[in-house]
Amino acid sequence: MVEKTKILIVDDDENIAELISLYLTKECYDTKMVHSGEDAINVFDLYNPDLILLDLMLPGIDGYQVCREIRTSSSVPIIMLSAKGEVFDKVLGLELGADDYLIKPFDTKELVARVKAVLRRFQNQGQDTKPKANQKYVSYPGLEINLVNYSVIVDGSHVDMPPKEMELLYFLAASPNQVFTREQLLDQIWGYDYIGDTRTVDVHIKRLREKIKDHKEWKLGTVWGIGYKFEVS
Structure with a gap:
C-alpha cells in the first residue's frame, strides 16, 4: 500500500483548518490539524509531514517563529497562509524559509494547486541518484x-x-x-x-x-x- 503524502495544517481558525483538510483529503492527502504554534512544533517530529500549511497569525508562538524553529532542523516545504497582504510580510516569510505564500481569503482550488506544485518541486529530494549527461x-x-x-x-x-x-x-x-x-x-x-x-x-x-x-x-x-x-x- 502506497503511503499517503502527509500535510500538517496549522491554523487557529478551526473552520478554515477543517475546510482545508476536507479539500486535501479529497485529493488523497493525509492531513493533521493543530491550532497553535506550540502544538505545531510539538507535533512536527511525531507526524513528520511532507508539507506544512502555516497560518501566520497564531496565538502565542506565531507562524514566523514556527517557521524559524522548523528551519533549524528541516527543509520540509512550508506554505504560509495570512490575511496580511503587505510586501513586508511576504518578504519576511520568505526570508525565514517559506516556499510559498497565500493570502486569505483564497480559493481552495488555488490552494490545492499550490500544494501540488510545491510538492512536485520537492519530490525528488533525498533520492540517491547519480547524475547523467542529460540530467540537471x-x-x-x-x-x-x-x-x-x-x-x-x-x-x-x-x-x-x-x-x-x-x-x-x-x-x-x-x-x-x-x-x-x-x-x-x-x-x-x-x-x-x-x-x-x-x-x-x-x-x-x-x-x-x-x-x-x-x-x-x-x-x-x-x-x-x-x-x-x-x-x-
Missing part, C-alpha cells in the same frame, strides 16, 4: 548542484536549502557569466503566474549568499540596476 547537474571547483536528487555540495559538505533556492542557484550556475534580470529569474523559477514581486528574488539570493560563500573561481554576482549572474573567473 552542474559542477565547479568546490561546488556540485544536482537537481536529480536535489543536493548541493560545497567543498565536500552537503548544504541544506529549500527547493526554490536550489533551483535558482542551478539556473544561474547552468549559464555562467550570463546576466539575468529579476523579472527573468522570477518567471523562470517561480513561473509567470506567481503572485509576488521581484524582491522575492533578492531574498533568495541573500539566503544563498549566507549559505555559499564566494569561491576564488566563482561567485554569485550582482549587476547593479539589472539583476544577477553566476560569475566564473
Whole structure:
C-alpha cells in the first residue's frame, strides 16, 4: 500500500483548518490539524509531514517563529497562509524559509494547486541518484548542484536549502557569466503566474549568499540596476 503524502495544517481558525483538510483529503492527502504554534512544533517530529500549511497569525508562538524553529532542523516545504497582504510580510516569510505564500481569503482550488506544485518541486529530494549527461547537474571547483536528487555540495559538505533556492542557484550556475534580470529569474523559477514581486528574488539570493560563500573561481554576482549572474573567473 502506497503511503499517503502527509500535510500538517496549522491554523487557529478551526473552520478554515477543517475546510482545508476536507479539500486535501479529497485529493488523497493525509492531513493533521493543530491550532497553535506550540502544538505545531510539538507535533512536527511525531507526524513528520511532507508539507506544512502555516497560518501566520497564531496565538502565542506565531507562524514566523514556527517557521524559524522548523528551519533549524528541516527543509520540509512550508506554505504560509495570512490575511496580511503587505510586501513586508511576504518578504519576511520568505526570508525565514517559506516556499510559498497565500493570502486569505483564497480559493481552495488555488490552494490545492499550490500544494501540488510545491510538492512536485520537492519530490525528488533525498533520492540517491547519480547524475547523467542529460540530467540537471552542474559542477565547479568546490561546488556540485544536482537537481536529480536535489543536493548541493560545497567543498565536500552537503548544504541544506529549500527547493526554490536550489533551483535558482542551478539556473544561474547552468549559464555562467550570463546576466539575468529579476523579472527573468522570477518567471523562470517561480513561473509567470506567481503572485509576488521581484524582491522575492533578492531574498533568495541573500539566503544563498549566507549559505555559499564566494569561491576564488566563482561567485554569485550582482549587476547593479539589472539583476544577477553566476560569475566564473
